Amino acid sequence: MNQGIRREIGVQPRGIPDSRHMSVSDHPRPPVDGYSLSRYSRPGFAGAGKNQMSQKHTYSIRCPKCGKEQKVDLYESINVQATPELKTKLMANELNVLTCDDCKLSFRVDKPLLYNDPAHHVMIYLIPMDEQVFDEGEREFADSLQRLTGLLPEGIDTPDVCLVFSRSELVERIFLFDAGLDERIIEYIKYMIYTNNLEKLNPKEKNLLFDAEDSTDEKLCFVVQDAPSRRLESLLHYDRKTYDALAEMFDEDEQTATLLELFPGPHVSARALFLKEPSDPGRPATP
Numbered sequence: 001m002n003q004g005i006r007r008e009i010g011v012q013p014r015g016i017p018d019s020r021h022m023s024v025s026d027h028p029r030p031p032v033d034g035y036s037l038s039r040y041s042r043p044g045f046a047g048a049g050k051n052q053m054s055q056k057h058t059y060s061i062r063c064p065k066c067g068k069e070q071k072v073d074l075y076e077s078i079n080v081q082a083t084p085e086l087k088t089k090l091m092a093n094e095l096n097v098l099t100c101d102d103c104k105l106s107f108r109v110d111k112p113l114l115y116n117d118p119a120h121h122v123m124i125y126l127i128p129m130d131e132q133v134f135d136e137g138e139r140e141f142a143d144s145l146q147r148l149t150g151l152l153p154e155g156i157d158t159p160d161v162c163l164v165f166s167r168s169e170l171v172e173r174i175f176l177f178d179a180g181l182d183e184r185i186i187e188y189i190k191y192m193i194y195t196n197n198l199e200k201l202n203p204k205e206k207n208l209l210f211d212a213e214d215s216t217d218e219k220l221c222f223v224v225q226d227a228p229s230r231r232l233e234s235l236l237h238y239d240r241k242t243y244d245a246l247a248e249m250f251d252e253d254e255q256t257a258t259l260l261e262l263f264p265g266p267h268v269s270a271r272a273l274f275l276k277e278p279s280d281p282g283r284p285a286t287p
């Protein structure tokens with residue numbers, strides 16, 4: 001597995017403290033105070049029009065190790081056409097990373113972030129959210145979109161914004177769009193992989209991440225990640241020809257409707273479909 005996919009899921013190839021992977025959004029429990037800002041800050045959609053420049057805001061963040069509070073500027077939206085180096089930082093897991101003045105701990109703060117790539121017509125909105133409360137995240141997003149629609153100049157449509165709930169999902173989506181792939185077809189393939197391997201690959205416990213950097217013209221690669229521990233477990237290969245056949249099939253209007261019915265969006269996720277299934281009485285209550 002190469003460095004790209006390691007970074008994709010927040011594993012640091014170099015000697016950066018472990019706490020930096022405690023990232024917050026993928027944590028099964030409410031994060032340490034000062035880590036995740038998702039509940040406290042409203043999505044920064046103000047003026048998120050196509051040509052909106054990258055935006056920062058100042059936050060007071062408490063160090064998770066020593067408790068020292070400091071004021072820092074964190075990105076709420078990045079325009080990667082205007083500022084490509086912000087994309088590089090995001091992909092290298094260096095965006096919204098700060099170092100404590102006192103104990104020098106380096107850690108990432110996960111907060112809502114709009115990724116805007118106008119050149120490729122890609123807008124992805126990240127709301128760091130526990131997987132037990134995806135529904136809440138979708139409602140929060142719907143509220144944000146209503147506000148956004150009111151903010152846009154007349155004649156400009158609400159952009160087709162993808163919604164993701166974790167940084168690894170965001171980075172996966174960016175790789176996927178950069179590779180010219182369709183997120184619904186990739187999620188449909190994941191849906192089939194889960195369905196055919198329910199015994200070995202329980203979607204409630206295992207995450208499937210598309211691995212663009214190991215994929216080739218012949219095969220698509222997926223990484224199996226244990227959701228609770230975030231540990232990477234194995235690589236799965238999938239015949240690229242099947243993707244092409246599906247892309248062709250879903251090109252027909254009727255089939256596209258089927259795909260849209262399965263994944264209406266804005267959060268397109270095969271795993272979320274399984275997580276939503278009510279057949280899980282043992283699900284822990286959310287605090």
Ligand SMILES: [Zn+2]
Nearest residue numbers: 063066100103
């Ligand atoms: Zn500190």
